[in-house]
Amino acid sequence: KAGVTQTPRYLIKTRGQQVTLSCSPISGHRSVSWYQQTPGQGLQFLFEYFSETQRNKGNFPGRFSGRQFSNSRSEMNVSTLELGDSALYLCASSLGQVNEKLFFGSGTQLSVL
Amino acid sequence: AQKVTQAQTEISVVEKEDVTLDCVYETRDTTYYLFWYKQPPSGELVFLIRRNSFDEQNEISGRYSWNFQKSTSSFNFTITASQVVDSAVYFCALSEYGQNFVFGPGTRLSVLP
Numbered sequence: 001k002a003g004v005t006q007t008p009r010y011l012i013k014t015r016g017q018q019v020t021l022s023c024s025p026i027s028g029h030r031s032v033s034w035y036q037q038t039p040g041q042g043l044q045f046l047f048e049y050f051s052e053t054q055r056n057k058g059n060f061p062g063r064f065s066g067r068q069f070s071n072s073r074s075e076m077n078v079s080t081l082e083l084g085d086s087a088l089y090l091c092a093s094s095l096g097q098v099n100e101k102l103f104f105g106s107g108t109q110l111s112v113l
Numbered sequence: 114a115q116k117v118t119q120a121q122t123e124i125s126v127v128e129k130e131d132v133t134l135d136c137v138y139e140t141r142d143t144t145y146y147l148f149w150y151k152q153p154p155s156g157e158l159v160f161l162i163r164r165n166s167f168d169e170q171n172e173i174s175g176r177y178s179w180n181f182q183k184s185t186s187s188f189n190f191t192i193t194a195s196q197v198v199d200s201a202v203y204f205c206a207l208s209e210y211g212q213n214f215v216f217g218p219g220t221r222l223s224v225l226p
Binding site: 003004033035042043045048056058088090092098099100101102103104105106107109 | 217
């Protein structure tokens with residue numbers, strides 16, 4: 001069974017640009033969550049989607065948005081990139097039951113220059 | 114508010130030693146879930162342990178054990194007979210009922226041959 005797949009693996013952008021990251025969950029999983037990982041702030045929750053609806057949201061500015069498609073694949077978008085957005089962005093999937101374990105992808109390493 | 118503290122920043126042990134990683138959490142909820150994840154250099158977080166606050170149900174993967182003390186809000190994690198492949202960053206996480214994960218800052222474990 002294939003794991004969680006995130007593309008691209010690495011991305012370099014400049015300030016002010018926008019970026020879209022993609023996540024394909026494990027087959028059958030209906031929930032997708034996104035996390036940002038930085039050396040200074042650690043792992044922080046961005047948002048969770050379940051059956052195409054945002055179910056939970058962290059404390060990030062509106063520049064960070066996401067969506068989920070009918071096949072459960074998810075995309076995350078960051079507009080007007082700032083230097084501080086440089087991070088490893090991790091996607092996780094699950095069946096969608098309450099407080100179950102998450103399965104993570106290898107992440108997208110975003111560098112903003 | 115949820116909070117997770119991992120006081121040990123880095124630990125080094127020699128192969129075959131047992132090693133315990135500490136985790137202290139804060140929550141006002143009576144129903145919550147605790148997790149341990151491992152992050153190898155490849156980046157993805159790998160599930161190790163899940164334990165709830167209200168009964169003996171748990172989920173565990175591999176040569177691991179835990180010590181859950183509700184009175185001191187601690188959820189320590191032990192690797193028995195450590196191996197070089199156990200070298201990674203280990204994260205403790207807390208999830209209140211229906212809420213997202215809050216991760217601790219992580220402990221970097223180095224297992225030396």
